[in-house]
Amino acid sequence: MSAPEHRLIAKTGSPEQLVQSDRVDVSLYHDPALFEAELEKIFYRTWVWVAHVSEVRNPGDFKTTMIGRRPVIVVRDKKGAINVLENRCRHRGATVCEKHKGNATGFTCPYHSWSYGLDGKLRALPYPDGYEDILDKAELPLTSLRVESYAGMIFASYDADIEPLEDFLGGAKHWMDLFMKQGAGFPIKVQGEHKFTFRGNWKIQLENTTDGYHFPIVHKSWMSSVDDETSEMLSFMTDPQAVTHALGNGHSVMVMVPEHVDLDHDDGTEQLQERFAHVTEELSRTMEPAQVRRIVRSLHGAGFNLNLFPNVAMSMSFFRVLRPVSVTETEIRHVALGMDGGPEIANRERLRIHEHFQGPFGFGSPDDAEAWDRVQRGSYAGPEAPILVNRGLNREVLAENGDKVSHATDEGGMREAYQMWKRMMSQ
Template sequence: MNAPTPTGPTGTDIATLVQDDRVDVSLYTDPHLFELEMDRIFNRTWVWVAHESEVPNAGDFKTAMVGRQPVIVTRDRRGGINVLLNRCRHRGASVCEAPRGHANGFTCPYHAWSYALDGKLRGIPYPDGYGDDLEKKDFPLHRLKVDSYAGMVFASFDHEVQPLADFLGPARHWMDLFMKQGAGYPIKVQGEHTFRFKGNWKIQLENTTDGYHFPIVHRSWMSSVDAETAEMLSFMTDEKAVTHALGNGHSVMVMVPEHVDLDQDDGTEQLQERFGHIVEELSREFAPEKVRRIVRSLHGAGFNLNLFPNVAMSMSFFRVLRPVSVTETEIRHMALGLDGGPEIVNRERLRIHEHFQGPFGFGSPDDSEAWDRVQRGATAGPGLPIMVNRGLPRERHEGDGRVSHATDETGMREAYAMWKAMMTDGR
């Protein structure tokens, strides 16, 4: 028997809601579509949950969300990473409320069922009440399928999901390049902050590879930085600043072409004067080429990588989105540093992060205001589409996907093509 055709608002065929150059505004506003997204996207594909640096040692854990379902990410005694549904198998209470920490296991506060770091049920108080009707091995915490690449940990409720390597595809190359900002050190998460905006999650998904908005929305930030930084990010007319569609909804936007591969340095780039004190301190310990390598990477990689559906590896930070409702989204900005690297460098990276992404920075408030306005505007003219046609005439096929200028909407078209594929698969 054929599966029923998925439908959107007023019975519309979902396949008609996404065209090559436009999407229906109901993708931002329809609660029915949102519920389908939670099932057909967030419950069926790979969703980013952690960076390995967040759970470095046995017993370390953090709590996270996969769609709207709470999970615990743990490092067990054998060194493996587990992603466990944060729900006791007895009466359904959460077994962990701390955002992160270190533990020997997890005990439900309601009836004290206790679980190991890998989710196995270890103990039940007063087990006689169950007689022979309960076997501990049959009631572990629910485990998600887990895999990782380049230190990025992903989980899926679908244990038959395609291999992570296949899902990431050409994006793996860009993930490898992104991690080179460690300048020989591993990358670590060194802080984060969380906020919400009154808008649909796909509005933020679009933003990461939308170079068109940058000099408009972020005028205040551009006027607040030194001339060298402003010049570095003046990519609007740079022919080498491009966006690649990488397949499976992923895309990358190159903003600073000379910083795409930070291992490559022709020696002509002048180090910014603002980092003179860092050069001076590092020069006491490191050779000149090592100092130069570290300082060139202070702003991170020269690109934003969008991994469908919920994480961006954006220059020097991770941006994680979590759908809360059809009209509300939670965002986490995670600052990155060098694990074992010079403290002066990690402090400077935090200051750079705070200046743009921080809660009192210039970038995040401007972005979130724009996202709010898109959602508010989406309630007007419900028959008018959202246009994603910029750059279509100059888009070309190259290598592993489509390529166009960094100000074009190639990344959005890629994300919506994946949205359409997952929402209409009929399962």
């Protein structure tokens, strides 16, 4: 038994004790031993989202990111394959790339100039005369992770023997396919991102994406800032068609705008929002009415939030990516999406919508971050006050496909995530 695991059991109890069907222990938010175990048992053993295919479109395109504390490079090589390489020179451990994104022919360590190809192979090192008969370049490539993708979403894992990605995603694949329909016939692309940190545990944010209960309360200021049509569209609190599905393996989806779940389905009765009249007018000059309508209806994105355990949400019209920094600090990236090859006016409008809610000066992000910060502070009150995730247990039903379904304001998505947490932490 490793030292972190020993401390976990001694200090906080077993995962089965910490996570029950309707509540979780507050130590999940602030126990350092638990956090260290989470990195090893969850983030370094499962599929973690690292990039969207549009970010590494061409040979040499790369982005740097993190899996837990470990820096990695996502890069497309000259043969078109996507590699995820540990951003750590095999000589003395320095990072070989510090740029967030770009295009490169390879990566060279700034410390001793060991250079690596886009496939991670060690290509050359200076003054090789000191290494005769003691170093074989073929044995020292950058550490390569297992990589698979679905619906343009690229995932990586440190576990070479992990189950196939599609098996891990399971019922979430259907919703990923629906999410990508917001391209209105065009592929989805990343338009930009911003990041911030909040003073709280990563699971506090994980809970948030399919928590419809908080929306009209925490985001009351945003609701008052938008037009009546947008406000009405997101008034799902009493809509019986607004539901949450627990999808298995920690994944969940919350439907907020049922009529926009499948954007290919349009019965023609929905009136296009007046606020987008300028978009409709410009697009109508060069496009057929049906295509104009398809694009304008999709400006707000899909009608749901999809949470993929453990680190990415496909949330209506953007990606929200979490990274655990420490037990009480989490980095969040909000990634704006657009139509790859779609009309520029529509992509600009999507950016303005993103900025209004998710942007650094938007309404949504500061409100959420304040709530998360308060949850973290309140978690120190004492173990006799557990975190409740029991809303909707009395009306949760089992669908024919095995999903656990309850209302969008219920906490079925949280229960699903914590059951996956318990399963992985018990291994």
